[in-house]
Amino acid sequence: MLTKRQNLVEVMKGGNPDRFVKQYECFNMIMNTPITRKKPPIGGEIVNEWGVTTRWPEGQIGAFPVHDEEHTVVKDITKWRDVVKAPNIKFPAEAWAEAKASAAAVDRTEQYCTVFVAPGLFEHVHYLMSMEEALMAFYEEPEAMHELIEYLTDWEIELAKEFITHIKPDALFHHDDWGSQINSFLSPSMFEEFFLEPYKRIYGFYKENGVELVVHHSDSYAANLVPYMIDMGIDIWQGVMKTNNIPELIKKYGEKITFMGGLHSGEIDFPGWTQDIIATEVEKACTEYGKLYYIPGSSQGLAISSFPGVYEATDEEIEKMSKKMF
């Protein structure tokens, strides 16, 4: 039997996996670093390292940045330099002790020692200035947007240096939602203009420094961006939704990128979920998308579920499909 890690490699290279990869089983995420980004607790509010006020109201399945007049950080994109200040990410070795211990405990024959980065460049920009203002600024103030993105990219590379120095990860799990369920937020040409080179720099840096695998989360439609994903060095697109025509993507790009997802959180992870619903969805996904270049899993951006039991139930059903199909 292959190790989890060997099995993933077989899936990705179109070789001979001996079972389906179960969601995030190959990734041991090191979350206890001093530079892992802050998130508000459920029911709470924080001002994050960049000054963005973020709330996680009770009963919601995620946190939201607050963009009213009082809280928006960048009110005038042409003056972003006056208000955007990169947080300190240099911490003494002692502050890394816990994370180093977690990293040392990872059995790297089974799992990838994985660092987690969120939000990515696109999300970061709209966290700072609101989605609507950010999207219009790509047209109205492109130079300022390029400058701000370059500043954030430089900072992400500094962040990468810290992770690499202290933890020596062999995988990166990086979030940046690039679309809605039905389309990418930006046109492919605008995406290319603003984000291709910055991401090539970031992902290239990780790969030049020992990171074998770049996993990018965007739980959205983004089929039109897959050529750029490949170009920027993404190995696995996590969060691929059914609106993307996954079989066609696998056929066209599978040898260059693996697709992880195909199960919509909204359809399996809700208060009234049942094992049967999950079984049906998992069977559909595994049958339709197949054994190679595909990892079945929820579109959720971490190894968790919003409602207790869903993640484990999904794993169970994937295991059943492995027994049927391998």
Next chain:
Amino acid sequence: MSKLQDVKLNVEKGKTKLVAGLVQEALDEGNAAKDILQAMVDSMGVVGDKFSSGEIFVPEMLIAAKAMAKGVDVLRPHLAGEGSVSLGTCIIGTVAGDLHDIGKNLVSMMIESAGFDMVDIGVDVPAQKFVDTIKENENVKLVACSALLTTTMPALKEAVATIKGSGLEGFKVMVGGAPITAEFAAEIGADGFAPDAGSAAVKAKELAQA
């Protein structure tokens, strides 16, 4: 090219810095404010169709709506004298328990561009608040309710039932949001459904003029 055509084209292209001047020039040439407004509404119709078909993306739609808003600012004092050109008032909000506002804001912008006066009551709106807002506003022709999560679909159902059960009349109720389908909309008694912001504007007009 006629000045009206010029206005139309530049709204469609989202030329936010040019449209106000072009609208002024169109007025100076003697075009009626209502006709200029209609030209801009028509261009937003084109923008909405292109968005629905995937030809353009959210930034292009936003920037076109912003360009139109700049034109409307120039027209506003002139429109007052020409009688109402509004299709009526549209109340819009995201239902209780749901804090998503981006999709709702896009829909609001597009419905406004189609010629409605918008009353945006925000996110996490209790069902009764929709009813109270209908009572507080005149000429309400449309109520648009949004839900972005499968977990808030029951709240959407409750909002539609509360609005419909309020005994108030003279308006239609439309719904939308990522998990919402035409079937679900029909099942909960909504009068209309739109899958995206572009078609929401078309559906809004259709419902208000029915």
